[in-house]
Amino acid sequence: MLYFFKLLLLSIKIDEETVLKWFGIADTSSPLDYMYDYNNLPQKSTDISLTTFKLIVEGLWNKVQDGLTLADIENILFFILFVRFIILAFRYNLKTSFFITCIGFCAGYLWYRHLIDLISMYRNVLLKLPYLNALGKDAVQLRSLHRQMYLTDLKMGDLTHWYNPGQVLYNGFTKGIVHIDPESGQRFYIDPISMIISNLPDPIKENVIPAYYKIYNGVIPKIYNTCTKFWNQLSGIAAYALITRIGKRYCPYLIRWHWTLLLIMGMVESFIIYFIYRAHYFQTYILLPQKKALAINAGGLMTSTADIDLQMQFLNACICTIVLAHLGFVIFALFHAIWGQYFYFPFFVENTELHVGPRPSTSIYSGGQTAWQLPEEKNTLIPKLWYGWFGRGTNNKWNLFDSLFGKSFKKIFKRKKKR
Template sequence: MLYFFKILLLLINIDQETILKWFGVESPTSKTILTNNVTLSNIEVQTGSPISFETLRLIVEGLWERVQDGLTLADIENLLFFILFLRFIILAIRYNLKTSVYITCIGLFAGYLWYRHLIDLISMYRSILIKLPYLHKLGIDAVQLRSMSRQMVLTDLKLGDNVHWYNPGQLIYYAFTKSIIKTDSETGLRYYIDPVSMIISNLKESDKLNILPIYYKIYNKIIPQAFEAVSKFWAQLSGIAAYAVITRIGKRYCPYLVRWHWTFLLIIGFIEQILVYFVYRVSYFQAAVLIPQTQVSSNFVDQTLILQVNALNGLIAFIISIHLGLIFFGLFHAIWGQYFYFPFLVENTELHIGPRPKNSIYSGGNTAWQDEKNKNIQRFFPKFWYGWFGSGKTNNLKILQPFQRFIANILKYLRKQFRR
């Protein structure tokens, strides 16, 4: 059994220092000593501190200090991968190594869908996020990602640089391109070392005169133009095409958790467009109408205009915070292999993919609303909360129950009025 855990943990000594280094938190057992203007760092006072509640306290304090001035994509990724690793260990102990790998990979794929959607959102909100106090680092990350992608499209100088794990297609493309192109360090010329180019280089000089013009035309004009056209076409249809192939054609091999979260993301995309363009219009109204009016006269400033600008700033910050907060909510549910309930959207999602199979450990967590539907429990007013991770039963939020009863009574009263 001990050898099993050594293989499972890849011979890594999991102690307090290892966990803290993962999160980038300074360990209390390390000191920085200054002697004769020479810095000696990372001198361990004691090694191999065991994991305890003190470790959790240090992680919370260290992360709180890091995120006080803003949240970054790197912080989100570190937290997500730590959750995946923790879940992998728990599942390996509960089931076995093979089952743990399968369930963790399913959660990783579902979380990847939400994370890609999060990056798309912060890319759309990037010019506004930079102005918000706590989310400005996310806006900076979005601007950097956009500028990097443009630079890689316009220039092909450094193949493979700044390619991230969440772009597998781009990663494969640059790996293939890097493997067939070799650049001479002295002359700066590039040579193709793929099989076709190597065959042509070994031809006779008389044959090269006829073949080389066609070869260069294909490699330098036809292939790049075709790749650019296919890339633009794929960029427009890749999401729907991948969804249709994986969740529809390959439904038998696609886990229910992935199908559920992917379908939910496609459905909320139609609603999110309304929020995004509403924020755009409000921001444009501020920049093009209100702010120029406040700068017309330096002697007199209309306080009502200032009030309108501040009110719209608060509205924009509120909408973006709620929007991104809901995406984070779905992201962490997907990583944990869980479901959540949201009226109307969840019902439409499950109309497409059906109920969760209860006899499979790979289908994810609880869906209490489906259990109520199977028991033919009729509700006039839909519940807004089915417990943490959709567990239902006694985990309902008691705060929302009076609100639900109040709305239900109003709807019943209106229904009686119309029946008269």
């Protein structure tokens, strides 16, 4: 039954029109080109050829000219997932292909969420960059959307949405234990402690009720808010520990590897992000006011602001370089995760694999290659920075120092050992 779907894929006619629609590219030919040439009227669909590839490249290039957006990144990611699913379906079967594709999707989703967080943090910088200003606009729209959703939730009050089950349970619990007297408007709590206090004798009740309301209206809400803030800070680590540590038997290696690397990278990324914030603050609130003050004091005369301009240009270059490198690395990791692959980055990968261990090479669900874990790739005099495309290894072919001087040094070390 599973092979029926393979035959079904072969029965689908894939022509130029289908491929162009998949990429969202319209036919660039105009009807006026064929007005006086009835012999060369355009057909509804043509076979795939080099012209199709040319149209795809031109269409994608025209899209990139307007700037890269989150929608473009999502389209590319889902296209990669679809192609990978088809390839794996022919290589294994539909069930195995579905599982492997889902594993890659989960690993890529971690990096994609992190990419959205970075874009929202760098939105002011991205708005100034030529090809990435669309990402900055998307970040501003997402921020305004989240703010609007927050205001909507405040207006709705207890009427929460069905897709927020935690808030639904909390509102149901708090609303169920509180009774408001319609005549006096006084709040009464319906819980075992409140019921016990309500049945106390009047002399004791007069002394207990002030402390009772102070606890219910002051202490308990503060404890709840503190626990909520603490949980918001700790929920990511708790989920990581629960899934990748306690449940590592059921969590694929690819997800554990990328998730651990992402957490380790997050420890260093905070310094980069705060550096960008401080540089942007210094540029906006220190240098620009100084430049405006010089122009005002000069009374319209030409003054030399070359020093301030040089500092601003230097800061712009630093900020743009760091932001592009940071986002480029995250996108690089995102596409590796979607493809089910690994990549090498010094120091961070070693620390990641100290936590998750080596890749199980016998499992088809573990993803791509990790040549840096092989002993024959590690035996070099100088640590390697390149292990081939998709971590397939180089067999030390690209280590120039080792290829030129490695043999001579090894001979010297062998002679010393013999002595």
